[in-house]
Amino acid sequence: MSQIKENSSRKIIFGIPTGSLQENSLLFLRKAGFNIHAAPRVCQPKIDDSQINCFLLRAQEIPKYVALGKLDAGIAGTDWILEQKAKVVEVCDLDFAKKTVGKAVKWVLAVPQNSPIKSIKDLQGKVVASEVVNITNAYLRKNGVKAKVEFSWGASEAKAPLFVDAVVDITETGESLKANNLKILDTILESKTKLIASPMAWRNPWKREKIEAIAMLVYGRVQGHQMSNIMAHSTTANLPKILAVVKKYDQPSVKKIAGTDYFDVSFRCKALQARDLLPALKMAGAHGIVQSPAFRLD
């Protein structure tokens, strides 16, 4: 391998999606310790890691360029990976969407509230608008229905019933569908955000190691975002009861507190679980219960 080739392979070209995933992608990359400066209208944000070049690209296009090896790695949803039939390596789940963390977004088949279409079968011979034409065609084929799938540039919610009979659209909270008087007939696909790598980069040991390091840091931050540390004090007598509660959530670390007959019980749980867990701990006799944001999970 020539000297020049060697140098250029010591750089990761990384795709960050614009649009709905942009804000959370930048947020978690920053939380992972990368300072990224994305000035408005600039497509190549600056990052304080000389081994990474970032590009802001449409989420729809990232899988394609990753599959081609033009991008070494990037952030993309499984929806666009499938739609573009892109052959990429899925390095890890990132579990965030536009508004929520920890929930999958859904592509759904929706029709107007008062539509005569009551089930998929009624779609026979009808027209469906969809941004994900390939996924929609595959879905219809699987259900043995022949319908015309029209590519939609977006704002699909507005198109039924005037322009098309049904729409396939993405929903995170369901609010946009409700606001446009649509009801869901079926879920076509649950899409998750992933960190993906190109098969070419994955074969290069240096690139693979670098991509895995980025993935580990960002993954840890997304997981940590949803996690809390819990610490509680217990007497020797209450310890078995308290451990019985904790064991449903995590393997706790139990430490004797120096100079007392108290124990400190520390563990991690999902922040959402704390609501049920804290009253149960208190009931089991714990005191001095402290919940704090999880420390790094690397």
Add this chain to the structure above:
Amino acid sequence: MPTKNKLRLGIPGRALREQTIELLQKAGYSVNITASGHKITIDDPEIECFFSKTQELAEWVEDGMLDAAIVHKARLLEQNIKTKEISQLNYSNSAWHATRVVLSVPVDSKIKSVKDLNGQEVFSRLPNLTKKFLESQGIKAKVTKVGYPGEAKGEMFNKPLVDFTDTGRTLAEHNMKVLAEIMKTLPCLVMNLASYQDVWKRQKTENLAMLLTGARLAIDMVGLMMHVPNELMPEVLKVLPAMKKPTVTQLRGENLFDVLTVIDKKQARELVPQLKKIGCTDIVEFPLEKVII
């Protein structure tokens, strides 16, 4: 009417609204409010939330229309509401401290003290409490009930006024000055007396109270961890506040202890430099989400 295994909870829809929503979120609930702002839902299917003015919430929790509600202590006393108090929460309309019910007058008023109120007319958002207060001071005055907001009316008609105040800013905007404090008041989580007898509802409300007070306390506190050499331990334990026993563990194979504790945020400003000076190392301050003592 309230149903089994579902808690109907009244949430202040005007005053106290924003702080209550923030505290529910900090307690771990995801709060959703409709575009009109009138409907509130949270991600616990066992709790049905309901927005209204606290005057109404107080009556409805007494009647049993609601199982529980968050209402100012002063409001409960004013309307002579009979409920079971589960917990008092330390916040107000715009700050994380108590609200005061005060008697104020326009800055250029001839009334200079409470005694000067004899024979005068007093505007009040809380007429019953005001009458009791004046009686206790031996004052005979006419008390006229006024609605929200009171400050503008006191200024416009040059009358003494009894109203809630958090920061005193609105009073100042209306050129009113405080003559006397009638009481301090905090939002109370209260339960209907029959609902309180229902074991499930009581447990549900008490758990909610635990999470709300735990989240509230965490706002004022920080966690602190540090390494302390063996010989410095007595001195360090002396300066650490005793509210919560610090967690002290010995580091394996070292003459060092790991000390972890929670302290008041304001104390940290003085305590951290002090601990450093004593000889503690690797001092880390970290934020807290809930503190349940």
